[in-house]
Amino acid sequence: MPRSYLDFERPIAELTSKIEELSSMGEDAGVNIAEEVEKLRTKRDKLIKQIYAKVDRWQMTQLARHPDRPYFLDYVPLMFDGFQELHGDRAFGDDGAIVGGMAYFREHAVMLVGHQKGRDTKEKIRRNFGMARPEGYRKALRLFQLAERFEMPVMTFIDTAGAWPGVDAEERGQSEAIARNLMELSAIRVPVICTVIGEGGSGGALAIGVGDRLYMQEFTTYSVISPEGCAAILWHDREYAEQAAEALKPTAKDLKDLNLIDGIIPEPMGGAHGDVEKTAELMGDVLEQALSGLLATPLPDLLEQRQKRLRQLGLFSSAG
Amino acid sequence: MNWITRLIERPSTMLGGSKQDMPEGLWIKCPDCCEAVYNKEMQRSLMVCPKCGHHHRISAAQRAEFLFDANTFEQLDTDLRSQDPLDFRDKKKYRDRIKDASKKVGDEDSVRNYLGDIGGQTVSASIFEFGFMGGSMGAVAGEKIVLGMERALERRCPYLLVTASGGARMQEGVLSLMQMAKTSAVAKRLKDARIPFICLLTHPTMGGVSASIAWLGDIILAEPGALIGFAGPRVIKETVNQELPEGFQRAEFLLQHGLIDDIVDRRELRDGLKNLFGQLLQRIYRQAEG
Numbered sequence: 001m002p003r004s005y006l007d008f009e010r011p012i013a014e015l016t017s018k019i020e021e022l023s024s025m026g027e028d029a030g031v032n033i034a035e036e037v038e039k040l041r042t043k044r045d046k047l048i049k050q051i052y053a054k055v056d057r058w059q060m061t062q063l064a065r066h067p068d069r070p071y072f073l074d075y076v077p078l079m080f081d082g083f084q085e086l087h088g089d090r091a092f093g094d095d096g097a098i099v100g101g102m103a104y105f106r107e108h109a110v111m112l113v114g115h116q117k118g119r120d121t122k123e124k125i126r127r128n129f130g131m132a133r134p135e136g137y138r139k140a141l142r143l144f145q146l147a148e149r150f151e152m153p154v155m156t157f158i159d160t161a162g163a164w165p166g167v168d169a170e171e172r173g174q175s176e177a178i179a180r181n182l183m184e185l186s187a188i189r190v191p192v193i194c195t196v197i198g199e200g201g202s203g204g205a206l207a208i209g210v211g212d213r214l215y216m217q218e219f220t221t222y223s224v225i226s227p228e229g230c231a232a233i234l235w236h237d238r239e240y241a242e243q244a245a246e247a248l249k250p251t252a253k254d255l256k257d258l259n260l261i262d263g264i265i266p267e268p269m270g271g272a273h274g275d276v277e278k279t280a281e282l283m284g285d286v287l288e289q290a291l292s293g294l295l296a297t298p299l300p301d302l303l304e305q306r307q308k309r310l311r312q313l314g315l316f317s318s319a320g
Numbered sequence: 321m322n323w324i325t326r327l328i329e330r331p332s333t334m335l336g337g338s339k340q341d342m343p344e345g346l347w348i349k350c351p352d353c354c355e356a357v358y359n360k361e362m363q364r365s366l367m368v369c370p371k372c373g374h375h376h377r378i379s380a381a382q383r384a385e386f387l388f389d390a391n392t393f394e395q396l397d398t399d400l401r402s403q404d405p406l407d408f409r410d411k412k413k414y415r416d417r418i419k420d421a422s423k424k425v426g427d428e429d430s431v432r433n434y435l436g437d438i439g440g441q442t443v444s445a446s447i448f449e450f451g452f453m454g455g456s457m458g459a460v461a462g463e464k465i466v467l468g469m470e471r472a473l474e475r476r477c478p479y480l481l482v483t484a485s486g487g488a489r490m491q492e493g494v495l496s497l498m499q500m501a502k503t504s505a506v507a508k509r510l511k512d513a514r515i516p517f518i519c520l521l522t523h524p525t526m527g528g529v530s531a532s533i534a535w536l537g538d539i540i541l542a543e544p545g546a547l548i549g550f551a552g553p554r555v556i557k558e559t560v561n562q563e564l565p566e567g568f569q570r571a572e573f574l575l576q577h578g579l580i581d582d583i584v585d586r587r588e589l590r591d592g593l594k595n596l597f598g599q600l601l602q603r604i605y606r607q608a609e610g
Contacts, residue, residue: 165555166551167556170551175530175534179504183504183507202488203528235411250494258493316463317403
């Protein structure tokens with residue numbers, strides 16, 4: 001499948017097609033093509049570095065939503081063995097927007113839960129573009145509790161524009177489903193590691209995002225509301241999304257500065273969509289280290305630390 | 321003592337009330353049934369239209385007056401102030417929005433904490449003030465809710481949460497979102513400690529407040545006609561591109577869909593709460609005595 005390029009990635013796309021053109025001319029062209037191609041590649045790498053070094057918050061939002069960005073299920077075969085998907089909430093249905101199941105992560109049996117947006121049109125519809133309904137969050141909760149019974153650490157992967165804003169979701173208690181997950185995750189008796197791998201969209205993200213560790217990949221965002229939604233409310237115009245993105249400070253670096261995440265997981269040059277294998281390896285290494293640390297912590301300490309961590313969230317002053 | 325005698329005893333607070341949402345003049349036209357109602361009569365029925373039962377919005381201060389037994393309650397935790405961690409500005413600076421809201425409402429943020437008696441039972445309560453930036457929950461509101469819950473844990477008394485909120489406060493970014501996790505974590509401690517926790521959802525209760533602490537009570541009540549939901553009706557309409565069902569996201573709709581325990585008329589709320597607290601705590605009282 002041909003790659004898609006964002007507006008600010010255009011110069012990269014142009015160089016890439018030039019390289020491809022030259023390479024396809026082959027040896028019969030007479031001139032020293034290999035050398036020329038090598039030159040262009042070096043130039044492209046420099047360009048990628050330059051462009052990615054100064055992406056602004058709106059560009060970061062677009063990168064987090066990049067159509068070529070790897071999704072949860074792209075990482076599963078690269079990071080885990082023996083994945084067995086577990087479907088359904090046992091009450092209403094199976095929500096394709098959230099995928100869950102058990103697997104081995106570098107020798108540890110773990111429970112995985114992640115959003116899944118869907119790649120092609122058909123899959124996007126089946127997965128509702130990664131926007132979960134109550135049954136999705138209830139499936140996640142069922143799997144968290146299963147993991148708790150069998151002492152399996154939980155690893156979640158966040159990538160959603162938000163919880164589905166639909167009539168059906170409201171009728172089945174979207175609020176209740178999210179609220180319950182927040183409460184139960186705060187005290188679940190196994191380590192929980194959460195990672196934002198794309199879009200961290202508000203309550204729909206948080207519903208599988210409460211745990212002992214929270215990481216964000218380098219080119220991802222986490223926000224209380226989408227820049228478009230924020231612009232519509234505060235500027236009365238969605239066209240102000242760029243300004244809203246700046247104001248909301250939703251990047252991994254922003255959240256690190258606010259001390260809301262434990263770390264930023266580096267991505268290969270040019271972002272996760274350039275090299276999925278390398279991205280999976282970089283993420284796996286960070287998560288493995290986090291997991292070993294949490295597994296070495298006695299359970300009562302783990303739970304106490306999690307409660308403390310949640311209790312101290314927020315910045316305010318005391319007028320005295 | 322019922323609300324009538326309380327009214328007679330403290331006419332100044334009842335009739336003076338707070339400035340916002342309190343129509344002036346001798347007569348009020350009910351926006352729902354369009355009947356003209358004598359102002360004093362409206363206030364005597366706790367700002368519920370005596371003709372049609374429409375529940376008018378009231379301030380957190382009025383709510384406290386209506387809820388607690390006379391001279392038994394005090395406001396607490398008033399020293400917390402919102403910071404501006406993101407240095408947020410849209411068309412207006414967040415700092416200025418806070419200043420303006422404080423001036424307008426007289427409160428420092430969107431939640432008031434109280435300790436007082438309801439039907440003789442001491443209760444720790446947090447009440448949202450919708451007039452303060454749409455009752456949005458930022459770090460101060462989150463902290464106050466937690467302090468209210470922790471007070472209930474310490475004193476082993478029930479916790480009452482009265483919501484009226486548009487959701488998380490955008491101007492504090494992810495820090496606001498995290499208040500959902502923070503309050504929910506402490507709700508778990510209430511559950512484990514068997515502290516009765518009752519939520520009263522009033523108009524409106526949406527977004528991040530709805531999808532966290534509002535739904536974690538042991539018992540969830542709502543006022544008639546209150547709009548309650550995760551996504552706002554306009555957002556849903558734009559997303560699904562279809563007309564919304566009649567009465568969608570109203571308290572009655574939620575009751576029908578099995579999402580709340582009951583709808584309670586404001587005029588019967590005190591007696592209702594007294595009854596519920598008594599029932600929830602009877603066994604625990606006996607154990608304490610035995």
